[in-house]
Amino acid sequence: MSLVARHLEENGLSTVIIGSARDIVEECGVARFIFTDFPLGNPCGKPWDVAMQRSIVGMALDLLERAWMPRMTIQTQFCWDNDEWREGFMRVDESNREALARAGEERRQMQADMKKGL
Amino acid sequence: MYQLRAYRSFVSYMDRSREYYAASGYTRPYEWPHYDAVPFTPLKKPLAQCRVGLVTTAGKPKPPEAGVTLLTSRELYAEPANPPPQRLFTDDLSWDKQSTHTDDVDSFLPVNRLREYAAEGRIGSASARFYGVTTDYSQSRTLERYAPQILEWCREDGLDAVLLSAL
Structure with a gap:
């Protein structure tokens, strides 16, 4: 993007x-x-929270008007309900290491088979 | 709330995805684009006279019988913004499916919010179409095919400014 x-x-x-x-x-x-600073999926505001979405889009419009040079980042003031998502997303630990390796191997095998037209 | 933290709070998705795919057995990490120089176009007229468009990484709604396959086609599209889409297809994209959902399109493609700002006169108008460009592993496809097509659609629709929102 x-x-x-x-x-x-x-x-x-x-x-x-x-x-x-x-x-x-x-x-x-x-x-x-x-x-x-939300979990990936709702960058324009929480689902069904019209006021928050309106605020975030408003900030984007403000930034369009007011930015005077590139690389301008504005962090919105909104916080998610908790911080658990920060550690949970794409987490790798001893509980899933073997399953990830196995799933990766299966995926590569499937892609190789597709390439061969199987 | 005041707290002390030894690490930055925001998630590094470059770090996280590199470790995740390494654990999945991929030997070469994905290399993300990096530029030193950044192009910049100031608005050429007041925002209240500008036509503003939207770009999303979400896909067009899929018919239920299409099912979800691991390797779905990466389709570029332009769709009417009015009536606004009730749903867009996001199942095949990487986002935090455990923590949230994408049932409200305006949480990732603010098509209704933008229309409200147009009705109030904050912007001149909202584009009649929005565009979809699914994230692609291939940066050359994005640069050589997708970006020029999005630009062409923006010009056809007479846009002055664009909000781009990645899931």
Whole structure:
């Protein structure tokens, strides 16, 4: 998504990214970025929370107007209900290490079979 | 709430996904794009006169009989923003399915919120279409095919500014 935003900026369109994967967006480098520190899935506000969504989109519009140079990140003030998601997402530990290795092997085998037209 | 923490709070998805795929047996880590220089286009006219569009990484709603396959096609699309979509297809994307859901489209593609801002005059108008570009492992496909097509659609729709939201 950041690559698309950069292409639009290079061609004369103003853009804002709204996202929750801060490191990926900032590593790529974009003109304007609204960062909400939520689990991946709802960067524009919690589901059914119209006031929060309205606030986040409003910040994106403000940033469109007011940014004077690239790489401007605004972190919204919203917090998720708890912090458990931070450790849970794509977690690797002793409880799932073997299952992950096995699933990866099965996936590679399936892709190899598809390539061979099996 | 004041707390002391020894580590940064926000999740590094570069770190997390690298470790996850390494544990899944992938020997070469994914390499994310990095640029030193960043292009920047200031708004050329007041926001209240601008037409604003939306881009999402979510896919078009799939018919129920299509099922969910591991390797779904990566389809680029432009769809009418009015009437707003009730659902978009996100099952094949990487997001935190344990912590939340994507049943409310405006939580990741603010098509109704943008229309409200247009009705109030905060922006000139909301684009008649929104665009979908699914995240792709291949950066060259994104750069050479997807980004130019999104630009072309933006020009067809007369957009001045674009909000892009990744799940």
